[in-house]
Amino acid sequence: MRSTVHGAGDAAVWDVAYPDRPSRMAGVAFAGFCRGETAADHRLVPHASVIVALDFGAGPSIVEDAAGGRFQGSLVGGLGYSGSVRVRGENIACVQVRLSPVVARAVLDVGPADLGGAVVRLDDLWGRRASLISERLSETSSWDDRFALVETLLADRYEDRAAADPEVVRAWDRIVAARGRLRVETLAAELGWSRKRLWARFAAQIGLPPKRAAKLVRFDRAAHRLSAGQDAARVAADGGYTDQSHLHRDVMAFAGVTPATLAEESRRTTAALAEPAGPLRRPARGGSASGNAGRAVVARPGPAWAMCAQ
Structure with missing residues (x-):
């Protein structure tokens, strides 16, 4: 895995982890975000992807959209959501899933056209299943295992559904x-x-x-x-x-x-802006999701990061 700590001096409070190998699901990429007790308050930059944030942090993280809506927990950001979206809170931890818009419906059961660039609660799309994923992530002690867990949970949905035309x-x-x-x-x-x-x-x-x-x-x-x-x-x-x-x-x-x-x-804050997913080429079926997740190593600046164990 690749790992970076973003910021400088006292502002170096974001830890960002990446699998060291691409996902076996084409058009899908993962990253891990973690922040300690220093409060966050920053803008979420729009991406050329549908963003899923699977929250498992100890502290409340609040996302506010341009319309004044306030959201907690796991969220989905539609393609090109407004740059007025902000995240606030402390003790934040999540696995971010970036979805090419051509595979978003296969993974989410909701396409980018249905999301309309809005921020929505994952609970509203997946019900209790979204909370169960967060619970399992909070019980998992390493980024390696978190990435593997999320990939395994998404893989069957992805492979059994068609992408865009x-x-x-x-x-x-x-x-x-x-x-x-x-x-x-x-x-x-x-x-x-x-x-x-x-x-x-x-x-x-x-x-x-x-x-x-x-x-x-x-x-x-x-x-x-x-x-x-x-x-x-x-x-x-x-x-x-x-x-x-x-x-x-x-x-x-x-x-x-x-x-x-x-x-x-x-x-x-964090410059962890991944490139848009490349051309969609579905890999052959089979293989272990955990085996392809890649080795993750997280650099932690201090004891406040105990919740973000390797």
């Missing part, structure tokens, strides 16, 4: 591979569809029209680079933006802050 999967994969720098007309021509048909089929299954999805993927890539401290002008030039003002407008639209503020907030 093959043409929509192909369209999403092309957008991601091109990092959002792909014209809708070009994409429609590659599929042999009209622009209108592509818009309707894609939006019905992904939850966003193709042009908006491409902008989100491009923003996601830019957010990674800004969080890594790269210069905004270079990020704009390399990311397909017409100029730095264009980047500024897109970051404001998705995150609700300027590129400089986005970069600073990410450095002060």
Whole structure:
């Protein structure tokens, strides 16, 4: 596993753990987040993924959305949720599952179009089963075992359900591979569809029209680079933006802050922004979920992290 501690000095309060091998479920990625007794209050950056946060922390973590809703426990964030979403609390611990929108329905029974970019309680989707997962995670002592547990619980659901239509999967994969720098007309021509048909089929299954999805993927890539401290002008030039003002407008639209503020907030809290899931290629069935979960090693800055044992 890869492990990082984000922040500097007294602000180094986020521990982020990753499996050292990809999930055997294509279009699915995991990370572990842990925070001690220092209270959190930070923005959740939108991603080009549907986000599932499986909460098992000792303290109450509160998520507030742009509409003023307050949520606790395990949550699902729809594709491209507002950058006005914030998380507050202490003693936070969760396994984050990032789902490519083309496999979200197969895993959740709810597609990104149904979520509509909103934050919803996992209990509202899965009922008591969501609470049972949190209980099992809280009883599990290592990130290795937590990742394996979640992968095992999701694998049967994933393999027994269809992903999006093959043409929509192909369209999403092309957008991601091109990092959002792909014209809708070009994409429609590659599929042999009209622009209108592509818009309707894609939006019905992904939850966003193709042009908006491409902008989100491009923003996601830019957010990674800004969080890594790269210069905004270079990020704009390399990311397909017409100029730095264009980047500024897109970051404001998705995150609700300027590129400089986005970069600073990410450095002060957590810059654990995973890349959008790559092309969807289902692996062969079979094999051990736990065997493919990868070895996890967590670096802990102090005794407040006892709840986040390795």
